Amino acid sequence: ILAISATVLSYLAISISDYLALTYTDKRLAFRQTAFASACAYAVSNTLGFSAITGNAVRYRLYSTWGLCTLDVAIIAVVTGFVMVMSGLTLSGLGLLLEAERFQSVFQIPTWMAHILGVVALAIVIFGLVYVTSGPETRLIRQVTVKRPARRLVGRQWGTGLCDWMLSAAVLYALLPSGLQLSLIAFIPIFVAAHYLGAMSGLPGGVGVFEAVILILLPSSLTSEVAAALIAYRAIYYLLPL
Numbered sequence: 001i002l003a004i005s006a007t008v009l010s011y012l013a014i015s016i017s018d019y020l021a022l023t024y025t026d027k028r029l030a031f032r033q034t035a036f037a038s039a040c041a042y043a044v045s046n047t048l049g050f051s052a053i054t055g056n057a058v059r060y061r062l063y064s065t066w067g068l069c070t071l072d073v074a075i076i077a078v079v080t081g082f083v084m085v086m087s088g089l090t091l092s093g094l095g096l097l098l099e100a101e102r103f104q105s106v107f108q109i110p111t112w113m114a115h116i117l118g119v120v121a122l123a124i125v126i127f128g129l130v131y132v133t134s135g136p137e138t139r140l141i142r143q144v145t146v147k148r149p150a151r152r153l154v155g156r157q158w159g160t161g162l163c164d165w166m167l168s169a170a171v172l173y174a175l176l177p178s179g180l181q182l183s184l185i186a187f188i189p190i191f192v193a194a195h196y197l198g199a200m201s202g203l204p205g206g207v208g209v210f211e212a213v214i215l216i217l218l219p220s221s222l223t224s225e226v227a228a229a230l231i232a233y234r235a236i237y238y239l240l241p242l
Helices: 002-024 031-048 051-065 070-098 100-107 111-133 151-175 184-201 209-217 223-239
Strands: 138-141 144-147
Touching: 002 031, 002 070, 002 151, 002 223, 031 051, 031 223, 051 070, 070 100, 070 111, 070 151, 070 184, 100 111, 111 151, 151 184, 151 223, 184 209, 209 223
Parallel strands: none
Antiparallel strands: 138 144
16 A cells, blocks of 8 residues: 555656646646656656657657647656756765665665765765756757756755655565665665666666666565565556556
8 A cells, every 4th residue: 555655646746847847848738738648658668668768759749749849848858857867866865874874784885985975976966956057047058048947946846856766765665574674765775776777777667677786785685575575566666557
């Protein structure tokens, strides 16, 4: 029940992120339309992988029927991707800083190294957020004029991205055995790393790679229970929305 509830809320956060990204274009759509397009795009891209192709193809198919052009869809894809990276780095950095002792006792990572990695992650986030919210009113990127977003809008997108990462990680965390002795905030950096390594593998949904990273990084002798949780996670977060 917790995993399914977190899945629904995660897709709601993703839908809100797409709706806010639409602000960067000159078009306006109802939230139900962007929510439908977003949910379809992520359900397909999460399962098939190659999100830059599959997810955006679904977006374009739906948004183009509602009056958006290719550039509008590209802007939405870039903005949501940027927010996802920044929010993922934020939670990873906080996890490394707040749970440094746990990483030392469980993963044999020195506390000072966890602190350095956490500070570097947060520094990248701060630089990225300052860059997009300061400077000239407009920027010319590859002959495309991009307006500087309002700080309030960026803050809302960032908060939505944080909620999405926490909720998607909570889906798997709720299914894991209780003997792991890891808090959710300590689990999120592992989840983010597994997500991006799976995405870089090029396999559909990162299947096999995502599971391997989780099994390797989670300090547990309960391998069969963790494997069962990963299967349930695939069914709930990937196949159910699809």
